[in-house]
Amino acid sequence: MALNALNWTIKYKKSKIQSLNMAKAILEMLLPIGSEADPEDNDEDSPSRLAFRAVDALATVLPPQQVFPPLHQLVTQYMQSPDPGLRKAAMMAFGVTVEGCSEYIRPHMKSLWPLIDSGLTDPEAVVRKAACIAFACICEWLEEECAERHSVLLPAILRLTDDDGTQQAACTALDAYLEILDVEIHQYLPTIMNQLTKLLSTAPIPVKSVVTGAIGSAAHASKVAFTPYFEETIRRLQPFLTLEKEGEEQDLRGIATDAIGTLAEAVGREKFAPYVPNLMEAAFDGARKGSARLRECSYIFFGVMAKVFGEDFAPYLEHVMPMLLESLKQTEGGGDDTIDQIVKQNPDAFSTGDASQEIIDITPEADNDPATAISVNSAIAIEKEIAADTMGTIFSHTRNHFLPWLEQCTIALIDQLNHYYEGIRKSALISLFQFLRSFHGLSNSPLWEPGANLQDPDADEDDEPLEEQAEFDSVLISATGDLVSALATVLGQDFAQVFGTFLPLIAKYTRSNTDRASATGTLGEVITGMKGGITAFTEPVLKITTSLLADADPEVRSNAAFATGVLIENSDTDVSPHYGEILQRLSTLFSVQSDSSQSEKHGRDNAAGAVSRMIIKNSAVIPLDQVLPVLYGALPLQNDFLENAPVYRAIFHLFRTSPPVMMNYLNVLLPAFATALSPDTPDQLTPDVRAELVELIRHLQQQVPDQIAAAGLAGVA
Template sequence: MEAALDEIIAGLMCTDTKRIHESTAALGKAFENPEALPVLCQMLVSNREAQARQLAVVLVNKRLLKLRNWQMVPPEHQEGIKACMLQALIREKEKGVKTAIAQVIGTLVRHEADKKDSWLAELLTFIFQRCSMADPKESELGSSIFATLTDSAPDQLVSQMSEICQLFSSVLNTAQANGDMATPTVANMMEGMCSLIPFIVGHTSAEQTVAKVVPLMVFALQAFVQKGVVAEFTTAFEIIDSLAEYVPKLLNNYIKLLVEFCLAALGNKQIDDQIRILVVTFVGRMIRVKKKAIVKQKLLEPILLVVFEMMCCEYDSEDEDDYFSGTSNTPMTAATQTLDVMALQMSPEKLIPPLLQILEPALHNPDPLRRRAAFMSMAIISEGCSEAIKRKYLEVMLNIIKGGIIDQDPSVRNAAFFALGQFSEFMQPEISKFAPQILPVLFEFLQQLVAELQRGQPEPTHMDRMFYALDVFCENLEEEIVPHLPVLMARLFECMDQQNSIHIRQLALSTISSVATASKANLVPYFNPIVDILKNYLVNDCAVELNELRIQSIDTLAAITRTVGKENFMHLVQDTMNYCTNMLEQGPDDPDLRRAIYSLIGALSVVITENMTSIFPKVIERLIQSVVSTEDTLLKVREDSPTGGLLTEIDLGDTDNEDDDDDDIGDYQVENDYVFEKEEAIMTLKEFAKNSSIAFAPYLTMVFEEVYKTIDHGQDVVRKAAIAALSAFVVTLHKLNDTDGVKRACTILIPKFVSLVKNDEEQGVVCQVLEELGDLFKDVGRAALPTPDLAESVIGCIKDVLLNNTACQFNEPSGGGDEEEADESEYDEALIESAGNLVAMIGHSLEPETYSLYFGRMYTFFLTKLEKAKKNDDPDQRSFIYGVLAECFQSLGLCVVTYFDSLCPVLLAGTTDSDAKSRQNSYFGLGELVYHAEEKSFDSFGVILQALSEAIAKEQNAPALDNICGAVSRLIITNHNMVPLDHVLPVFMSSLPLREDTEENDVVLKAFRMLYLNARPSIANHIEQMLSVLLHVLFKREFSDEEMAANMAAFVKEIRNDYPGHFNNVANSSPNL
C-alpha cells in the first residue's frame, strides 16, 4: 500500500497532465482501502522530502473534510490519525507542512467537537502546558501549535475563550517579567489571538482580560521594532488592527499609548519601510473609529506633523504617477492615504487650522520636497473638506496654488497642478468664478508646451498634471467656457499634430471631451475639425501602441454625441452605430475598448431616442454578458497555501456538492478594466431606459433581473451603477404607465435598498441609495410604496442613519456633551443630509395623513439638531434643517396645521439668521407653511408679513431675496385680502424679476394671475412692471416647463388686449422684446 501511495504522490507532483489524471483516478481507488489514511499519516512522519509529506497531509485533509468520510474511519484508525497528527505537528520543521497539518487538526477538531471526550480539550491542555513552560523551545512549540490551530479552526475555540485569553495574558506577563518581549512565543500568541478577536465580542471576561494587556501588546511591538524583526512585527501587529476593527471599545483607555507608539515608530526613518507602512495605515484606522477621542486627547496635531514629515520624503521620479494615484506601497504614499482618511473622517474645523500651521512654513521652505508635500496636502484634503474650503479658504488657497504652478522645481509644479485639478473637481461650482484668473495661466502653459514640442524639446514632467487640471476645470465651466473656446481649441488642435507623441494626443482628446461637456452646442464651430481628427483613430484595426488613442477617441466622440445637439450629430448616427456594432462583433477582446463602445452606444440613445429599436437586438445581449461576467474577479491561490497550488487540477472524488472551505483559495483579485466595463454596461442600460423607454420596454424585465444580481458586487462603483440603473428601470415602468410593474419592482427593490442603507460599509453607496430613493418617490409617487410595511422600513432606515446606527457610520461614544456634534466630518454630514432630504421626499409616495404620522415622529429630531447647530455656529446644518422642513410642507398638505404653531416661530427666527442660505430656506419655508396651512395661517399673517417686510428692506443675497418674493407670492395666493397690497406691491414689484432662484417664477406668475383676476384695482399702477417681468421670464426661458410658458404667453396676450397702451410702452422700451 505504501509503495502504491508513493507512486500516486509522485504522479500528482509531476507536470505530465495525463499522469496526473491517472494518479487522481488511482487515488480514488486507493481510498477504498481503509488502510490508505493510516499509511498516508505514517508517510507524513517519515523522512520523505517536504513536498511529498506536504501533499500526503493535504490529501488526508481533502479526504476527511466531509464528516461522513471521518465517520467511516474505524475508531482505532481515528485515534491513530489524531495521535499521528499531533506528533507530526510537534516534530515538523517545514512551515508549509506544519500549516497543512494544522489544517487537518482543525478539520478533526470540528468533527470531534460534539463528543463528550472531546479531543479539543486534550489538545488545548497540551498547548497550555507547553506555552507555560520556562524552556523557550517548549513554549515556542506550544505557541506555534496554538497559532496554527486558531488559524484553521478559530470558531471551535470559542467555548474556551476565557481560558485562552488568560493564557495569552500569562504569556505576555511572563515575557515582560523575563525582560524580553520580542520572543517567537509572544509573536505566535499574538498571531493566534488575532484569529480569535472576531469571535470575542460578548465574552465579557475575555474582553476584560484582553483589554488589560493592551499595554503589554504595545510593549511587545516596541520590542519587535527595536530588534528589527519585520516578519514578527507584522504578524504581531495584526492583533492591534483586529481590535480596532472588531472591538474598538477595548482600546478606549489606551488611545494615547497606541498613538504615541505609532508616532515614535513613524518618526524613526531607520525603521523598516514595511513596518512604517503598516503603522501609518493603522493610524488611519484609528482616525476612523476613535476620532473624537483623538481630538479630545490632543493627538491630532502630533499625528498631522508626523504624517506630513513622511510626505516630505525623497522619492523615485519614475514612480511619480504612483505617488499621485497612491498606488505604490511606500511610507510616503501610505501617509498621503492616511491624510485622505483624516480629511474624510474628521471635522474640517478641527483638521484645517492645525494643518495650515504646518503648510504655511512648508510653502516658503527652500526645500522643494516640503513645498511639494504642502501642495499634495492641499490636494488630498480637497475632497473631504470641500465645503469648509469653499466657505473660508478657496480664494487664498487658489492664489497659493497659482504660485505653485510657476515654481522653479518641476516636482513642486506637478503637485500644484494636481492640487488645481483636485480643487477643480471638488470645489464646484464656486471655483468656476475664478476662471478669468486660472484659465489664462493654464493656456500659457499649454502654449509653452506646444512651442517646446515644435522645437523638438522633451515633454515636460508637469505635462500630465497640467492637462489633468485643465481637463477637470473646463468640464465644469458650462457656458462660462464659451469666451475661452477660440484660444483653447486652437491650442488643443496644435497638440493633436501627428508629429506629437501618442500620449500628448490622448491627453488633448480627453480635454476636448471635457470642453464638449461644458460647451454643448457652442462646440459646433469646432465640430467638423474634431470629427476629422477622430476619424484617423476610429478604425477597426490599429497598432497596439495606438489602441489607447483609439479608446480615447471613442470616449471623446461619446462626450460630443451627448452634448452637441441632435440636429448637429444626426448625419453621423448611422456610421457611428455601424462602427460600434462592428467593434463589438469583430474587435479585440479588450474590456476597456468595450467600455468605451458601450458609452458611445449609450450616447447615441440621447440622439435617436426611440429609433434605437433596430439597434437593441445587436447590442443588448453583449451588454448583458458584461453585466453578468465574472471576469472582473479572478480567484487567487494563497501564497501560503499548504498545497502550493498542487491540487488545483486534482479531483479527489466523493466530494460532490461539498462545501469544503478550500484553503487554497485566497482573496479575489480585482481586474479594474473588467470592473469598469461592467459599470459602463449597467449605466448604458440605464441610458437606454431613460432615453428610449418605449423601444426598451421588451427588455426591461430581463435587464432588471440581471442588473439586480450585481447590487451586492464587491466593488462600490458597480453597486452604485446597479442602484442608479434599477431606479431608472422603475421610473421607465412608470413612464410606460405600468403601475403594476412599478409596484412589483418596488416590492423587490425597496427592501434591498433599505438593507444596503443599514449594512453597506461604503458611505458613498449609502448616499447613492438615499438619493435614488428620493428621486424614485418623487418620480413614481404612491406606486413606489404599495404596502405599509415598505414605508415603515424606509422610515426605519432613515432613523438609523439620523441616529448613526448603520454599518458605514462609526457610532463612537463621545464621552462629552453636545459640543461633540461639531466633530462630524463632511462625509458624515452628507449622509445625514441625504437621509434628511429623504424625510421630505418620501412624502410624495404617501397620503398626507400617513405622512403626517411619520413626520410627527421625526421633526423633533430636526429641531433638536437645529438648536445644536445654532450653539455650534454651524451654518451648513442650519440651512439644511430649514430646507428639509420647508420641503416637507407640500406633502403634508392641510395636515401641516398640526405642526403650524411649533414650526412658524422656528422659521420666523430663521429669517434673521446670519447665514444667507439659512435665511433663504426660512423665507421659502414660511411661504410654503402659509400656502398649505391655509386658514390656520391667517392669524399669523401680520407677524409673517412684518418679518418679510423687514427682511426685504435689508436683504443683499440674491437667492434669499428671490425667496422673499416667493413667500410674498404665496401669501397673496393664500389670502390676498389679508395682504396690505398698497404697501406690499410697490416693494414686491421693485424686487422683480428674480435674479437666481428662477424656480420661484411659478408662484410669482400665480400671484400675478390671482391679483389680475381678483384685485385688479390694486395692480392698475403696476401693469407695466408686471408685463416687463412676464416678458423677461419668457425671453430668458426662466420657466419650469412648457405648460407654464404657454400660460404666461396667454396671460401676456390677455394683458395686451386689456391694456394695449401699457403693452406698447413696455414693448417699445425694451429692444430685446
C-alpha cells in the same frame, strides 16, 4: 511600513485620535515627508504619496474643525518657504484635504485663493504642477466658488498647458474646470478650442488623452455653442478610434469614444447623424477587443446614442444587447462562496469609493488555502456595472423596440442583485427601476395621486450625534433627509401621522455646524410634499425657519426662505401676525451684489418666492409700498426659475386685486416679462404661468400699448 500603519490607525482608531486632538501633531510630521520627490511612475508608492494619503484620511474621518485650521497654518507657512519641495507639499496637502473639508472650507475660499494663485505662478514647475492638481480637487468639491473666478483661473490654466513641465497636470485641471462651467465658457471657447486642438497634434499620447477628455468637457459645458467646432474636432478624434496597441493607445481610444459621445449630446442628432454608422462600427470593434476598458467605453457610447436618437437607435439593438448580456454573464474568478467570505472580511475592497482599474489581490493572512488566494479583476466588475446601467438607459429611450429583450435583461439584472461588488448591485437596481418606469410609461396607466392608502391599477388590496463630525458622516444625514422628503412627497398629507416623530430629529440637525443647510432644505421639501398636512406643526416649524433666516451661512438662509414661504403657502394656520418679523428678516436676503456668492444669489430668488407666497396668502397685511420696490428689484430671477411660479402668481393676484398699485411698477415689470417669455430661456415659466402671463400682457396692451411695444412684447400680445 510606518506610513501604512499610520493610515490604518487613522481609519480604524479615529475616535481616539479625535479625542486626543492629534491632527495637528500628525500633520506637522506628514507635510515635511510630502516635500520629497515623487517617482515618475504614477502607480508607484513613495513616502510622499503615502504621506498625502494619510492627510486625506485625516480630512475624511475627523471633524474639519480639527484638521483644516492647523493645515491652513502649515500651508501658509510652507508657501513662503524658499524650498520648492515644501511649497509643493503645501499645494498637494491643500488639494487632498478639500474632499473631506469642503463645506468647512467653502466660506473661507476668498481668503484661500491667493495660495492657489501663487502656486499656479510659482517659478518652479513642481509647484505649478502640484497647484494644478490641487485646483482640480477644488473644482470637484467647490464648484460654485471655482466657477465664479473664471476670468482669473482659465487664463492661468491655459498658460500652463503650453509648459512642458506642467502640461499634463494643467490639462487635467482644465478638464476638471470645464466640467463645472456653464454659460461662462462661451467667451473663452475659441481660445480653449484653439489650444486643445493644437495639443491634439503635438502632445505625447498621455497628454492627448487628457486633452481629449477636456474637449469632451468643453462640449458638455458649452452645449449647442460647440457646434462651430464640431466638424474639425470629430475629424481629429475619429482616427483615435482605430488605435490597437494595449496601454496608452487603448486608453486614448476609450477616452475618445467617451468624448465623441459627449459631442453628440452637445450638437444634437441632426448634426451628428451622418457620423453614426462609422462611429457605431468603431464602437462595436472596440467592444469586441479583449479590453474591459474599451467594452466599458463602447457601452457608455451605446447609451448616449440611445439618448440622442431615441427610437431611431432601435436597428442597433440586435447587435448591442447580446454584448451587454454577455458581459453580465462573465465571472471574475473564484467561487461565489469564497468571494462572499472574502468580501465580508474586506468590504472596503469592493466599495465604489475606489474606481481603480488595478487587480485587487486579497490574501487572508490566517488562511493558506490556495482557494482563498484569489485575484478579483475589478476591471470586469466595472464593465458589468456599466453594462447593467446601459440596459436601463437604452430601454428608457427605445421604448417598445426594447420589449423583445426585456425578459432576458430583467433576469440578468436580478441575477446581479447579490453580486459582491456594490457598484454592480447599484446599477442593476437603478436599471430595474428604469424598466418599471419605462414599462409603466408604455401602459397608459391612470395618473398617480399621493397618499398612504395606495392601490395598484388592478385594484388588488395589499396586506444622538455629535455636532462636530466628519463631513462624510454628513453625507448620510443629507441622504436620510432626501429619503424623508421623498416619503413626504409620496404620502402627501398622510405624512402628518409620522411627521411628529421626524420633526425633532430634523430640528436637531438645524443646530449642527455641518448639517444646518441640508436639514433646512429637508424641512422645505417635506412641507412641499405634505401640503395642508403641515398645518398642525405650523408654530414649531415657523419658529425654526424664522430663526434660520438670520443664520450666518447664506445657503442656510436661502433654504430657510424657501421653507418659510412654502409653510405659509400650505398651512391653514393664519401666520399673518408674524409677517412683520419675517419680512424684516427676508429683506436682508435681497442685498446681493454682482460678486456675491451663488448661495446668496439663490437666497435672493428664494426670498422673492417667499414674499410672493405671503402676498398670495394675505396681501392685506403687507405694506406693498415698501415691499414691492424691493421684490420687483430682484426681477428677473437669475438662478432659481422654480420660484418664478409664486412670483408671477403674486403678480397676477395683485393685478386682479390692486390694479392701480401695479400700474406704477410697469417700467420694472415689463422688461422682466420680456425676459421670462424669451425663446432663449424656455424653462423659466411653467406652461400655465406662461399662458396667464400672455393673457395679462394682452390686457395691458389695451391700456398702455406704447409701453408694451417699447418692451418688445407687442408680438406676444
